[in-house]
Amino acid sequence: MHIKNNTCRLILIATSLLLASCEKMFMSADMEPTPTATFDYLWTQIDERYSLFDVKDVDWNQMRDSLRPQVFDGMSNDSLFAVLKKLINSLNDGHVDIWGNNDVASSEEIFLQRYGNGNFDLNTVVLNYLRANHHTTGGMSYNTVSNGDVLYIRYYSFSNSASEAQIDAILQRYPYVKGFIFDIRQNGGGAIQNEWNLMAFLPNEGQLLYTTQLKAGPAHNDFGIPQQVFAPSNGNHTPISKPFVLLTDRGCYSAASSFALCLKSYSNVIVMGDTTGGGLAIPAGGALPNGWHYRFGVSRTIAPDGVNYENGVPPDQLLRLDPAAVANGHDNIIDSAARLIVTSDLN
Amino acid sequence: MKNKLQNNACLIVCVVTLIIPSLLSAQDPTDTSRLKTVVLTHASGFKTTSVRLGGGMGYGMYRDLGTAPMRFKGLMIQPSVGIEWSGMRKWTTTIDNNSTVGVFEDAVEPKLNFGSFDISNTLRFKMRKHISSVWSLEEESKLHLGHEDKHSIDPKKHYVSFSAGFGAANFIDITVNPEYENASTGISEFFGPELMLRADLFLNTIFDWWNYDKADKQIHTEIGFMPLAAVMRPGYAYIDNYTASQPVLAALFDQYEWHLKPFAGLYTDIGVDFISTFSRVSISYIWSYYSSGNGGASRFDHASHLFAIDFIIPIKTKRACISKITPVD
Numbered sequence: 001m002h003i004k005n006n007t008c009r010l011i012l013i014a015t016s017l018l019l020a021s022c023e024k025m026f027m028s029a030d031m032e033p034t035p036t037a038t039f040d041y042l043w044t045q046i047d048e049r050y051s052l053f054d055v056k057d058v059d060w061n062q063m064r065d066s067l068r069p070q071v072f073d074g075m076s077n078d079s080l081f082a083v084l085k086k087l088i089n090s091l092n093d094g095h096v097d098i099w100g101n102n103d104v105a106s107s108e109e110i111f112l113q114r115y116g117n118g119n120f121d122l123n124t125v126v127l128n129y130l131r132a133n134h135h136t137t138g139g140m141s142y143n144t145v146s147n148g149d150v151l152y153i154r155y156y157s158f159s160n161s162a163s164e165a166q167i168d169a170i171l172q173r174y175p176y177v178k179g180f181i182f183d184i185r186q187n188g189g190g191a192i193q194n195e196w197n198l199m200a201f202l203p204n205e206g207q208l209l210y211t212t213q214l215k216a217g218p219a220h221n222d223f224g225i226p227q228q229v230f231a232p233s234n235g236n237h238t239p240i241s242k243p244f245v246l247l248t249d250r251g252c253y254s255a256a257s258s259f260a261l262c263l264k265s266y267s268n269v270i271v272m273g274d275t276t277g278g279g280l281a282i283p284a285g286g287a288l289p290n291g292w293h294y295r296f297g298v299s300r301t302i303a304p305d306g307v308n309y310e311n312g313v314p315p316d317q318l319l320r321l322d323p324a325a326v327a328n329g330h331d332n333i334i335d336s337a338a339r340l341i342v343t344s345d346l347n
Numbered sequence: 348m349k350n351k352l353q354n355n356a357c358l359i360v361c362v363v364t365l366i367i368p369s370l371l372s373a374q375d376p377t378d379t380s381r382l383k384t385v386v387l388t389h390a391s392g393f394k395t396t397s398v399r400l401g402g403g404m405g406y407g408m409y410r411d412l413g414t415a416p417m418r419f420k421g422l423m424i425q426p427s428v429g430i431e432w433s434g435m436r437k438w439t440t441t442i443d444n445n446s447t448v449g450v451f452e453d454a455v456e457p458k459l460n461f462g463s464f465d466i467s468n469t470l471r472f473k474m475r476k477h478i479s480s481v482w483s484l485e486e487e488s489k490l491h492l493g494h495e496d497k498h499s500i501d502p503k504k505h506y507v508s509f510s511a512g513f514g515a516a517n518f519i520d521i522t523v524n525p526e527y528e529n530a531s532t533g534i535s536e537f538f539g540p541e542l543m544l545r546a547d548l549f550l551n552t553i554f555d556w557w558n559y560d561k562a563d564k565q566i567h568t569e570i571g572f573m574p575l576a577a578v579m580r581p582g583y584a585y586i587d588n589y590t591a592s593q594p595v596l597a598a599l600f601d602q603y604e605w606h607l608k609p610f611a612g613l614y615t616d617i618g619v620d621f622i623s624t625f626s627r628v629s630i631s632y633i634w635s636y637y638s639s640g641n642g643g644a645s646r647f648d649h650a651s652h653l654f655a656i657d658f659i660i661p662i663k664t665k666r667a668c669i670s671k672i673t674p675v676d
Binding site for chain 2: 022026027041099192227258284299301
């Protein structure tokens with residue numbers, strides 16, 4: 001077969017040109033990193049992917065109509081950041097944040113309810129209940145109260161370790177107590193795995209804990225297949241059958257709220273204190289066209305009673321911290337929980 | 348900086364583009380009547396099994412519209428390993444595995460240090476068949492072949508060989524952006540058949556009776572594409588529902604979605620091979636591009652521009668049948 005000189009050259013040149021091609025031939029250009037594009041992108045992302053509009057008292061279209069005119073190309077980063085902060089603040093959601101060049105925007109409402117409505121006094125707890133001779137295992141500090149009849153466990157954050165081995169070690173140390181107070185007030189959440197580790201020591205009676213769904217489409221009520229979640233297996237642990245009181249307040253957020261919701265399904269557990277801060281949804285993150293970052297919830301959690309407690313899980317026994325008791329060195333919530341355990345029919 | 352690197356890459360490719368015709372021209376008398384063409388009519392020579400070890404460095408980018416509307420760009424390195432079975436003028440079969448690791452930056456706000464990592468792996472099986480056309484570029488093409496004249500050596504030749512093939516490829520990419528919380532990890536998977544075309548320019552070929560294309564250099568160009576691929580991407584919410592209390596492996600891909608995408612993958616490879624008997628050192632520029640398509644937030648694009656050096660080392664050679672080359676005037 002004879003191939004002409006020019007033909008071969010053409011084939012080689014064409015092939016080489018193809019080799020020199022690049023992805024720009026196939027991809028659209030990136031979105032412009034302008035303030036208007038950034039605002040529109042964030043508004044649309046939340047509109048199409050945020051999972052909690054049905055429990056948030058906000059008119060999202062109205063928020064766009066009122067804030068969009070304040071955004072123009074050429075405005076400063078600080079000004080744009082202030083507008084975006086107003087936008088996300090309207091959701092009153094502690095899982096909605098923006099990270100900018102030099103600042104972070106978070107829900108002011110969640111901040112105020114956590115620190116303005118706290119149901120917890122750290123000094124009182126540390127000095128008079130944990131005391132100087134307390135023990136610490138993993139992320140849990142503990143000591144007995146009520147003359148050694150009740151074990152008080154303070155868990156500061158679900159980001160701190162609470163492995164099954166650590167929990168087991170604590171329980172082994174106090175086999176004769178009449179019950180447990182597990183204090184997660186002001187616990188802002190963390191790793192959900194620690195929830196499961198703790199629940200492995202509570203009696204599994206096959207109870208439903210909650211139903212969870214992920215966002216699955218752009219409409220506000222587009223959700224995927226609901227997945228029911230039941231109490232985890234006790235494995236080789238002997239479940240705690242004694243009274244177990246969980247202390248909560250508005251500072252319990254995310255995994256701490258989720259833990260409170262789960263424990264309401266256990267027959268030997270009483271949730272005492274104040275309504276939690278909420279934040280049951282799973283936050284997903286991403287970047288804005290100008291390089292800033294955001295996050296917001298993309299799931300919803302429905303309790304066995306059919307309610308979405310995204311804005312806070314109510315306690316079984318509502319009890320506020322009494323400033324007069326605190327002034328006398330007492331935490332009236334811990335005292336009430338201890339009395340409840342000592343006088344419980346479960347003992 | 349990144350644009351400059353990209354421009355340099357394109358410049359090098361353009362230079363190579365210009366060099367190839369120049370090489371041809373250098374050997375190409377203006378009087379085409381002096382050209383001779385030979386057709387190789389029988390497959391023969393040695394069957395060789397070789398391993399390929401090498402690596403590359405270059406520039407890459409990805410854009411995952413599920414989490415960000417902009418490209419992430421950066422440097423990447425690629426170790427690679429492969430095996431090749433070749434029978435001269437018969438099918439050449441290769442299995443290659445290339446892994447790339449890249450550290451990428453947000454192109455818009457690199458000063459925020461919102462970096463990301465990109466890890467990808469390409470496993471490619473391909474079989475290509477020589478198409479028996481040879482273009483002689485030199486005036487003298489007198490061949491002396493056969494048992495009786497095995498020491499006769501023809502003057503050096505340059506010729507182009509075309510081949511085509513098919514195979515299958517699997518491309519998996521993991522992007523990790525720690526700032527994205529539960530959406531920090533995105534896995535994209537492409538799997539499908541591949542078709543490819545290849546042209547090889549053999550330089551200074553020596554014809555002898557048992558190893559007729561013993562070139563000392565070879566310039567290759569190859570283009571391959573996936574006509575149809577199965578593509579897996581994170582679902583609408585992008586994250587897996589870890590609150591669903593599933594085992595980790597079950598939850599990992601629970602929300603992922605599959606779809607079919609025509610022309611999901613494309614690669615091109617241009618380079619020069621320095622040949623010593625059955626061993627080769629191959630220096631290549633390789634461009635690859637994968638796109639999940641499917642529009643909207645689920646679209647993922649990934650591209651890499653790599654300069655690679657590979658050592659193709661024979662581990663087994665077996666003499667096949669005697670060459671038979673038919674000269675054609």
